[in-house]
Every structure is written in C-alpha cells, then in structure tokens.
Amino acid sequence: MSFKDVNLSFMKKLLFILAISVLVLQGCSKPSESPDASVPTGSARPELASYNYLxxxxxxxxxxxxxxxxxxxxNPITNNGATLGRVxxxxxxxxxxxxxSCxxxxxxxxxxxxxxxxxxxxANARTTRNSMxxxxxxxxxxxxMFWDERVPTVEKQALQPIQNPLEMGLTLTELESRVKSLTYYPDLFQKAFGSPVIDSVRIAKALAQFERSIxxxxxxYDKVKQGLETFTAAESRGEQIFLTAPNPGPGGGGIACAGxxxxxxxxxxxxxxxFAFPLESGINGQNRFKSGSLRNIATRKFLFHAGTIADLNAMFTGPQPVPAHGVPPQDVAAMIAFLNTLTDTAITQDPKYSDPFR
Ligand code: HEC
Ligand code: HEC
Incomplete structure (x- = not known):
C-alpha cells in the first residue's frame, strides 16, 4: 500500500465520519426555533372577501x-369569527x-x-390514525372529538394538533407569539372579538366557529328531502336497507346502519x-371508536380509524370484512348508489371554506 493510498483511504474515512456526524447532529437536534423561524418567512397575506357563514x-x-x-x-358562530377561523x-x-396547516x-x-x-x-412523520x-x-x-373521543369539545380539540409534536409542533406560548407577529391578525381579532387581544382561547374559539360552519x-339527498328531486329505484332501495335492514356480523348484529x-x-x-375492532385502544380504552358524518363518504378514500379500508367498494366487497358493516352481495350496488346521493360538491368548492393564502 503506497503512502498515497493510505492517505486517500484516511481522507475517505475522515469524510465519512464527518458526513455521519452531520447527519446524526441534524437527526438528534430537537427541532427548535431558530432565531429566523420567529420571523414570518412568506409575505403571504390572506385574501378575504366577506362571506355568509350563517x-x-x-x-x-x-x-x-x-x-x-x-x-x-x-361561542356562537359569527361571520367575523368564522372568517378569522378560516385564516x-x-x-x-x-x-x-x-x-x-389544519x-x-x-x-x-x-x-x-x-x-x-x-x-x-x-417534519413528514405520519400520524398514527386516519384523518377525519x-x-x-x-x-x-x-x-x-377524535376517533377515541378523548377530547370533550371542538374548542379544546382545536389546540391539540397545534401542540402535537408530530402534527404542528408548537407550544401554546409559541403559537400566541407567532400569531401576534403576523400583521394581518390584530384587525381580524378586533372584528371577531371586539378587541385586538390575541390568545390561545380566542384562537380555539375562532377555529371552532369556522369548523362548525362546515x-x-x-x-x-337534500334535494330529494326537499321534494326538488327524486331517488332512482336503486337509490331508494339503498335508503331502505340503510334505514331498516339489520346488519349481520359480530358486534353489531341486528342494528340498521341508521342506528x-x-x-x-x-x-x-x-x-x-x-362494535368491536380487535386489538385497538379506542373510546375509554376499549376497542370501539366514534364515526363522523357519512356525508361525502362515496368520494372519500381510506376509511375507518386506521385508514385500512380503501373505499366503499373495498368495505362491502373487499377481503377484510368490517364487523357490523356487511351488506348482502345483491344489495351492494343499491347501497353504494344511495351513499352516492350524500355527496355535496358545493361544499368542497365553496370559496368561503377555501385557502385564503392562495
Ligand atoms: C398532520 C395532520 C393533521 C393536521 C395538521 C391537523 N389534523 Fe385534525 N386530525 C388529524 C388526524 C390524524 C385526526 C384523527 C386523530 C385521532 O383521532 O387520534 C384528526 C382529527 C381532527 C378532529 C376530530 C374530528 C372528529 O369528528 O372527532 C378535528 C375537529 C380536527 N382534526 C381539527 C383540526 C384542526 C382545527 C387543525 C388545525 C389546528 C387540525 N385538525 C390539524 C390530522 C391532522
Ligand atoms: C353498531 C353501530 C354501527 C352500525 C350498525 C353501522 N356502523 Fe358504520 N361505523 C360505525 C363506527 C363506530 C364507525 C367508525 C369505526 C372505526 O373507524 O373504527 C363506522 C364507520 C363507517 C364508515 C367509514 C367512515 C369513515 O369516516 O371512515 C362507513 C362508510 C360506514 N360506517 C357505513 C356503514 C353502513 C353502510 C352501515 C350499514 C350497512 C353501517 N355503517 C352500520 C358504527 C356503525
């Protein structure tokens, strides 16, 4: 081995060690507020029109x-409160x-x-449960709120993702100073709450107002219930099964979907x-969970608390039967036709619920 070779391999080792230490340092250092992070980076301001949330x-x-x-x-919904909540x-x-963001x-x-x-x-880490x-x-x-109902109110829920170390990663103190540092907020708080004071209680209230307006x-389905449209034969049959037919299967036997x-x-x-989901800790530590609204379910992907059921088709015909969620094969098409009538495409496009930063 020549002197040159030794030198080269030594240099390579040194570089390797350097590279590893940089990686390790980056990986271990707990994400902390660098001085720059407290100054707003983007100059983005929300573009706001006045909308009716009532x-x-x-x-x-x-x-x-x-x-x-x-x-x-x-904390009743007001237009100014929901507008602040949207921002x-x-x-x-x-x-x-x-x-x-949320x-x-x-x-x-x-x-x-x-x-x-x-x-x-x-930081690109994944949540442990499916979003709702x-x-x-x-x-x-x-x-x-939450699949396991661990939080008692919508207001209390609103501050959880912000403090969740994996989701948004701030403390309440950091949250308050962030919001205070952004020039568009004092006016929005003034309009929503009658004074420009910014604190986490008001932040939670405004978020909750916006959420409740959705x-x-x-x-x-709504047009049919108002007598403006009619169901097809399949949709009617699906509604009938949904309202009346007892579901087979463990845990939920004898209860119609509507129950x-x-x-x-x-x-x-x-x-x-x-109904029981094996090996999962849900409400009160038991293996059961809440369900949110089934509206727009036919367009939603990855269902149930773990997100393991790809969509409605997979739920009714897939290899993983969900307890209490069986529908006889001859009724699946009708059930899906009915669930499709719950899709509201106005709400998924309405500008009053859209991102005001773009
Ligand atoms: C990183 C993704 C992520 C972000 C960011 C996030 N959420 Fe969520 N959200 C989830 C997940 C996942 C769940 C279900 C978690 C659970 O039940 O354990 C959830 C559940 C909820 C629920 C419960 C709904 C119900 O019916 O029980 C509400 C309300 C909610 N989020 C509002 C918010 C608000 C408000 C914000 C912003 C302050 C926010 N989320 C930010 C992923 C997120
Ligand atoms: C015994 C009560 C019960 C009955 C009966 C029942 N469900 Fe459910 N359903 C739930 C619960 C609880 C969840 C959420 C469970 C979870 O994620 O672990 C759920 C979840 C769902 C979901 C997924 C929702 C989502 O946001 O991911 C769909 C779709 C659904 N049910 C449809 C139906 C249909 C259709 C029927 C009738 C064939 C039915 N359910 C019968 C309690 C029930």
Whole structure:
C-alpha cells in the first residue's frame, strides 16, 4: 500500500465520519426555533372577501340541528369569527417550520379529510390514525372529538394538533407569539372579538366557529328531502336497507346502519350499539371508536380509524370484512348508489371554506 493510498483511504474515512456526524447532529437536534423561524418567512397575506357563514339550512337539517347542536352559548358562530377561523385554519405559520396547516390534513377537496391513510406532519412523520372529515362536526351532540373521543369539545380539540409534536409542533406560548407577529391578525381579532387581544382561547374559539360552519346541505339527498328531486329505484332501495335492514356480523348484529349513522347528517354521538375492532385502544380504552358524518363518504378514500379500508367498494366487497358493516352481495350496488346521493360538491368548492393564502 503506497503512502498515497493510505492517505486517500484516511481522507475517505475522515469524510465519512464527518458526513455521519452531520447527519446524526441534524437527526438528534430537537427541532427548535431558530432565531429566523420567529420571523414570518412568506409575505403571504390572506385574501378575504366577506362571506355568509350563517346560512339558513333546509328544514330537514335545521330540525336535527336543534336537538344535536354542540355549539356552546359562549361561542356562537359569527361571520367575523368564522372568517378569522378560516385564516387560522389555513395558516402554515401555525406549525413549527411553517409548512403545515389544519388544511393540509383536512383538505376541502377531500371533504375536509385527507386523501391518504395516514397524514404527514410538519417534519413528514405520519400520524398514527386516519384523518377525519370535518363535515358536520357540529351535529355530534356530545361534542367529543377524535376517533377515541378523548377530547370533550371542538374548542379544546382545536389546540391539540397545534401542540402535537408530530402534527404542528408548537407550544401554546409559541403559537400566541407567532400569531401576534403576523400583521394581518390584530384587525381580524378586533372584528371577531371586539378587541385586538390575541390568545390561545380566542384562537380555539375562532377555529371552532369556522369548523362548525362546515355543514353540507346541498347533496342530491337534500334535494330529494326537499321534494326538488327524486331517488332512482336503486337509490331508494339503498335508503331502505340503510334505514331498516339489520346488519349481520359480530358486534353489531341486528342494528340498521341508521342506528349508528343517523340521518339527515348520518352522524350520532349516541349510537344504538357498538362494535368491536380487535386489538385497538379506542373510546375509554376499549376497542370501539366514534364515526363522523357519512356525508361525502362515496368520494372519500381510506376509511375507518386506521385508514385500512380503501373505499366503499373495498368495505362491502373487499377481503377484510368490517364487523357490523356487511351488506348482502345483491344489495351492494343499491347501497353504494344511495351513499352516492350524500355527496355535496358545493361544499368542497365553496370559496368561503377555501385557502385564503392562495
Ligand atoms: C398532520 C395532520 C393533521 C393536521 C395538521 C391537523 N389534523 Fe385534525 N386530525 C388529524 C388526524 C390524524 C385526526 C384523527 C386523530 C385521532 O383521532 O387520534 C384528526 C382529527 C381532527 C378532529 C376530530 C374530528 C372528529 O369528528 O372527532 C378535528 C375537529 C380536527 N382534526 C381539527 C383540526 C384542526 C382545527 C387543525 C388545525 C389546528 C387540525 N385538525 C390539524 C390530522 C391532522
Ligand atoms: C353498531 C353501530 C354501527 C352500525 C350498525 C353501522 N356502523 Fe358504520 N361505523 C360505525 C363506527 C363506530 C364507525 C367508525 C369505526 C372505526 O373507524 O373504527 C363506522 C364507520 C363507517 C364508515 C367509514 C367512515 C369513515 O369516516 O371512515 C362507513 C362508510 C360506514 N360506517 C357505513 C356503514 C353502513 C353502510 C352501515 C350499514 C350497512 C353501517 N355503517 C352500520 C358504527 C356503525
């Protein structure tokens, strides 16, 4: 081995060690606020028009809302409150490295759900459960949020993803100073709450108002219930099975779909029964979970809490039967036809729910 060879291999080793240490240092250093990170990077400002978030709902929905609304008297929806909530919902400055907003995992085009089984947080790590659609959360009477209902209200839920080390990664103190540092907020807080004071309680309230305003009421199903359109024969048959036919299968035997997915929003916090999912810790540590609204379900991908069921087709005909979710083969097409009538394409395009930063 010549001197040159030794030297080269020594240099190679040195470079290798250097490269590894750089990687290790980067990997281990806990993502911390660099001085620059506290200064807004993008000069993006939200583009806002004035929208009405207090629409009059059709009678069949309004009647249901009266009995199941989880809005607290201390935080009714106002147009200015929901407008502020919309800005916060889409503001990527609310995540540690300013790359992720609520809207990243709750995409309007995907019915405020994500279009992947497990979502990516600010550092590209995956969430442990499937994202949930935010359609009609106002109709979940108990107000309890998450698949395992671990949070008691929509307001309390709103600050969780921001502090989640994998999703958005801020502390409440960091959140408040971020929002205070952005020039467009004081005016929005002034309009929403009557003074420019910015704190996490107000942030949570505004987010909750925006979320509760996301109500779907313009699907074919709604037009039929208002006497404006009629179901096809298959859709009618599907509705009949949904409302009346007891489901076979372990855990949910004898309960029709509607007992757990109650019309007109296809959601209830008091289901007629529960069903067991093996080896998973859900509500109260038991292996059961909540279900959000089934509206727009036919367009949603990756269903159930783990996101393991690809879509409706896979749910009814796939190799992994879901407990309490069987439909006889001859009725599958009708059931899917009916569930398709729950799709509201107005809400997935309405500019008042869209990202104001683009
Ligand atoms: C990195 C992806 C991600 C981000 C960012 C995110 N969420 Fe979520 N969201 C999820 C996942 C995953 C769940 C289900 C988690 C669980 O149940 O454990 C969820 C659940 C929810 C629920 C519960 C719905 C229900 O019916 O129980 C609400 C409400 C919600 N998110 C609102 C928000 C808000 C508001 C923000 C922004 C402040 C936000 N999310 C940011 C992924 C995300
Ligand atoms: C005993 C109560 C119960 C019955 C009966 C029931 N479901 Fe469900 N359903 C649930 C629960 C709870 C979940 C969420 C479970 C989970 O993710 O672990 C769910 C989830 C779903 C989902 C996926 C929702 C999503 O957001 O990913 C669809 C679709 C669905 N149900 C349709 C139906 C249909 C159609 C029927 C009738 C054939 C039916 N369900 C009967 C309780 C029920």
């Amino acid at each position: 629409v009059e709902l059709p009678a069949h929905i309004q009647q249901a809302l009266i009995t199941v609304d989880n809005s607290p008297a201390t 916060l919902f889409y503001d990527k400055n609310l995540s540690l490295n300013r790359t992720v 809207g990243s995992c709750h995409k309007q085009a995907a019915a405020f759900d994500d279009d992947v089984a497990l979502s990516k947080g600010f 659609s935010l359609l009609n959360i106002r109709f979940y009477k108990s107000g309890r 109500v779907s009421y313009q699907s074919k 757990c997915h109650t019309p007109p929003m296809f959601i209830t916090s008091t289901p007629a029964g529960g």
